[in-house]
Amino acid sequence: MFAALRTLLTKWFQPSPTLAEDGPESPARQIPEFLKAHQEDSPLESCTLHPEPASLVPYDENLLERARTQWQFGDWESLAKLEPGTLQHHPDRARLALLAAAGRLQTDKIDEARHYIRLAKDWGVSKKLLTRILAAGVHNSLGRAAAIGNQPHRALQHFENAIQIGTPGADAKLLTQARAGEQLNQLKASEIKQLTQSNESLLRNNYFIKTGYKSRTEYVHYDDLEEEDKWQLEVYLRAYGLMKRNGWRTVADIGCGSAYKLIKYLGDFEAVGYELPVNVEKLMERYPERDWRISDLTSKEDIKVDLIICSDVIEHLVDPDVLMTYLANQEYKLLILSTPERDICRGANDFGPPQNSAHQREWNFDEFRQYVSQFFEIDEHVITNNKQGTQMVICHKKIPY
Numbered sequence: 001m002f003a004a005l006r007t008l009l010t011k012w013f014q015p016s017p018t019l020a021e022d023g024p025e026s027p028a029r030q031i032p033e034f035l036k037a038h039q040e041d042s043p044l045e046s047c048t049l050h051p052e053p054a055s056l057v058p059y060d061e062n063l064l065e066r067a068r069t070q071w072q073f074g075d076w077e078s079l080a081k082l083e084p085g086t087l088q089h090h091p092d093r094a095r096l097a098l099l100a101a102a103g104r105l106q107t108d109k110i111d112e113a114r115h116y117i118r119l120a121k122d123w124g125v126s127k128k129l130l131t132r133i134l135a136a137g138v139h140n141s142l143g144r145a146a147a148i149g150n151q152p153h154r155a156l157q158h159f160e161n162a163i164q165i166g167t168p169g170a171d172a173k174l175l176t177q178a179r180a181g182e183q184l185n186q187l188k189a190s191e192i193k194q195l196t197q198s199n200e201s202l203l204r205n206n207y208f209i210k211t212g213y214k215s216r217t218e219y220v221h222y223d224d225l226e227e228e229d230k231w232q233l234e235v236y237l238r239a240y241g242l243m244k245r246n247g248w249r250t251v252a253d254i255g256c257g258s259a260y261k262l263i264k265y266l267g268d269f270e271a272v273g274y275e276l277p278v279n280v281e282k283l284m285e286r287y288p289e290r291d292w293r294i295s296d297l298t299s300k301e302d303i304k305v306d307l308i309i310c311s312d313v314i315e316h317l318v319d320p321d322v323l324m325t326y327l328a329n330q331e332y333k334l335l336i337l338s339t340p341e342r343d344i345c346r347g348a349n350d351f352g353p354p355q356n357s358a359h360q361r362e363w364n365f366d367e368f369r370q371y372v373s374q375f376f377e378i379d380e381h382v383i384t385n386n387k388q389g390t391q392m393v394i395c396h397k398k399i400p401y
Contacts, residue, residue, distance in 0.1 A: 057089035064092045067099045071133075072167060072175050074140060074159075074182045079103025080112075084119065094123035098133050105137050136166035144183055156180055207320060207361065208371040214352040215361035219318050222358035224257040225282055229264065232311045234384035235338045235392050236261040239309050242334060242394075243269055248306035254295060254327070255313035259283055262309075263290070272305070297322050303330040311338045312390075315359045324375045328397060334379070337372065337393045341365055344389035365391055 063086070070078045080103035087093045087100070101116035120130065143158030160176040167175070206213065229236070243251060249270050253262045256273035263271070274295035275283060283292045293301075308330060314320045314337065327335060342350055342362040354362045363371060368391060369381055376395035384392045 059090045060086070063090060064096060067096055068167075071099050071102060072163065072170070072179065074106070074179045074186070076103040076106035076186075080107045080109060087119075094120050094125035095129070097123060098125050098130060102133050102137050105134075106140060132165050136162040139165065140179075140183070143180070144187060147180075147184060147187060155183075159183065204374075207363070208367045208374075209361060209363060210351075210367065212351050213361070216353045216357075216359070217318060219316070219360075220358045221276075222316060222356075225279060227258045228260045231388065232261065232338055232384075232390060234390065235309070235311045235336060236265045238384070238392065238394075239307060239336055240265045242307060242336075246306070246333070248333070250305035251307045251309065252303050252305045252332075254308060254310040254323075255316075256283075256309075259287065259290070259292075263287065270305075272303075297326040303332070305331070306333050308332045308335045310336070312340070315339050315354070315362055318360055320360075320371075324372075328375050333396070335376065335395050335397075337395070338384070338390055339363060339368060341368075341383060341389045341391040344383070344386065363391075368393070 067079060067082065079099050082096060082100035082103070084097075087096045090096055097116045097120035101113045101120060104110070104113035104116060117130070139158045139162035143155045143162065146152075146155035146158060156176060159179045160172055163170065163172045163175045163179060206215070209215070239251065242248070243266065250272075251266050251269050252272045252274065253259070253266075254274045256262050256275055257279070259273045259275075262273055270291075272291045272293060273283060274293050277294050280292045280294050283290070308327065310323070310327065314323055317323055340354075340359075340362050341364060342354075343364040345362065346355065348364075352361060354360075365381070365383070369378065372378060372381075372393050372395060375398070376393075377398055378393055378395045380392075380394040382392055384390045
């Protein structure tokens with residue numbers, strides 16, 4: 001009967017030369033009284049038309065059937081994508097708005113769901129249908145909760161109740177299996193997403209070092225005032241090359257240690273060395289003509305140089321974020337960082353703490369890249385000395401958007 005009504009109404013509302021001049025009171029623009037009688041209590045699966053009397057606007061004739069199938073399967077994401085602009089001129093907009101609300105309720109978009117329920121009411125959805133769909137939604141939520149609680153039989157019963165309430169007369173057993181499968185897939189995808197987010201959070205909290213790795217938690221001072229250029233030689237040679245090639249004049253070395261490499265390879269430039277107070281005092285005695293400053297990562301001193309070097313410092317800090325934040329707030333063209341590559345130095349199965357008691361933690365190549373990328377744009381990341389396991393990053397400040 002309703003298919004016949006659809007055909008009849010389509011013919012009534014097709015534009016034709018003879019009806020083009022009909023006024024607003026023309027019989028061709030009036031809704032038949034017998035059609036109105038079916039609007040209030042028709043079930044979800046029916047396709048009763050509710051044409052707007054003012055004019056005929058093109059609409060997707062398959063939209064309601066598609067939305068109904070999505071509801072039966074529990075494809076809530078698709079239903080939640082239904083928008084007012086798509087619905088407002090549709091003859092079944094009341095039911096579609098209700099299904100859109102159901103999709104948003106199941107995807108935790110509660111405020112949006114309230115809006116679509118109001119639209120469904122304004123557009124004339126029956127109280128009976130509204131109650132059925134909302135009650136079916138409750139059973140679906142209970143079914144998902146039972147599935148999470150490893151109660152499969154209870155979950156299936158709730159999914160079946162949802163189908164029977166929302167689409168009475170349908171093949172509940174068959175649709176229940178389809179609904180249950182879709183809901184379990186959604187829960188699995190959600191669980192994987194949550195686990196991924198949780199894992200990312202754990203990695204971030206551990207400075208992107210692998211799960212299970214043990215860092216130290218107390219600072220141990222390392223006295224390197226007698227060191228020369230046995231370690232990190234390649235880092236300082238690269239710094240020298242950058243200074244010469246770019247015609248730069250100023251360089252700062254954060255954690256310069258004995259300053260042997262700074263003076264030997266970069267002494268012809270305007271170089272500033274930063275160290276702990278106990279080391280600065282000795283550096284001033286050794287090289288009184290040089291510029292030595294106390295390194296305070298919490299200070300607001302502005303460093304303005306062409307190049308900053310921070311070589312094998314980060315692994316000594318209990319909280320390296322303090323150093324990275326400090327460096328990110330300085331002014332420079334390029335920054336060079338270096339640190340031991342854990343897998344080369346200790347092997348892939350090492351889970352800490354580091355063999356060097358003054359090291360809080362050590363990163364492998366991929367971990368260090370991820371960690372540095374939080375703060376800076378990386379231009380180059382290489383192993384400069386495979387025997388010593390030195391990894392070096394050359395980077396620049398991120399450009400704010």
